[in-house]
Amino acid sequence: MPPLNPTSTLAAETRHAVSIVLNGKLRNGHAHPRLLLSDFLRHELGAHGTRVGCEHGVCGACTVRIDGVAARACLTLAVQADGRRIDTVEGLAEANEGRMTALQEAFRRHHALQCGFCTAGILMSLTDYLGRNPKPTEEELRDMLSGHLCRCTGYAGIVRAVMEVTGQAMTEVTHV
Numbered sequence: 783m784p785p786l787n788p789t790s791t792l793a794a795e796t797r798h799a800v801s802i803v804l805n806g807k808l809r810n811g812h813a814h815p816r817l818l819l820s821d822f823l824r825h826e827l828g829a830h831g832t833r834v835g836c837e838h839g840v841c842g843a844c845t846v847r848i849d850g851v852a853a854r855a856c857l858t859l860a861v862q863a864d865g866r867r868i869d870t871v872e873g874l875a876e877a878n879e880g881r882m883t884a885l886q887e888a889f890r891r892h893h894a895l896q897c898g899f900c901t902a903g904i905l906m907s908l909t910d911y912l913g914r915n916p917k918p919t920e921e922e923l924r925d926m927l928s929g930h931l932c933r934c935t936g937y938a939g940i941v942r943a944v945m946e947v948t949g950q951a952m953t954e955v956t957h958v
């Protein structure tokens with residue numbers, strides 16, 4: 783991803799116009815320079831699919847794709863996203879004729895979510911990651927998932943879902 787726009791010249795107390803292409807549709811809003819992209823999506827645009835957990839880049843719950851690349855929305859300012867393409871979990875089915883994607887279906891089949899708080903971020907990371915590495919080994923996959931905290935599943939169902947959807951169905955995971 784190229785560097786995001788510099789923001790140093792923006793007045794702190796002013797709400798600035800921010801336009802993004804959210805899941806293929808142009809959306810316009812306003813943001814103070816310090817407003818996080820995660821809060822802009824949820825509170826300014828009403829796109830609540832993106833979750834907010836730690837708000838300092840650790841848990842991965844807020845992961846979206848910016849110009850196709852997975853990024854933490856809580857580490858990105860809304861004004862930095864101006865003019866960018868932002869894809870969120872809502873867009874997965876929207877881009878698939880309104881049906882859940884194969885990855886989402888595999889998550890459902892393999893019980894890869896419980897409370898679901900982490901799920902949107904994991905799906906967005908995986909959408910980017912599997913585009914670059916369509917057949918990850920279990921070890922590679924677990925390394926990638928280490929950037930996401932899930933308190934519920936123990937990751938076993940997530941690993942099974944991804945291995946199945948990448949054509950590497952497995953009867954049991956090697957470890958949890």
Ligand code: FES
Pocket residue numbers: 833834835836837838839840841842843844845854855856857
């Ligand atoms: S809310 Fe962004 S990484 Fe946790």
Ligand code: FES
Pocket residue numbers: 894895896897898899900901931932933934935
């Ligand atoms: S399903 Fe609850 S945190 Fe992952």
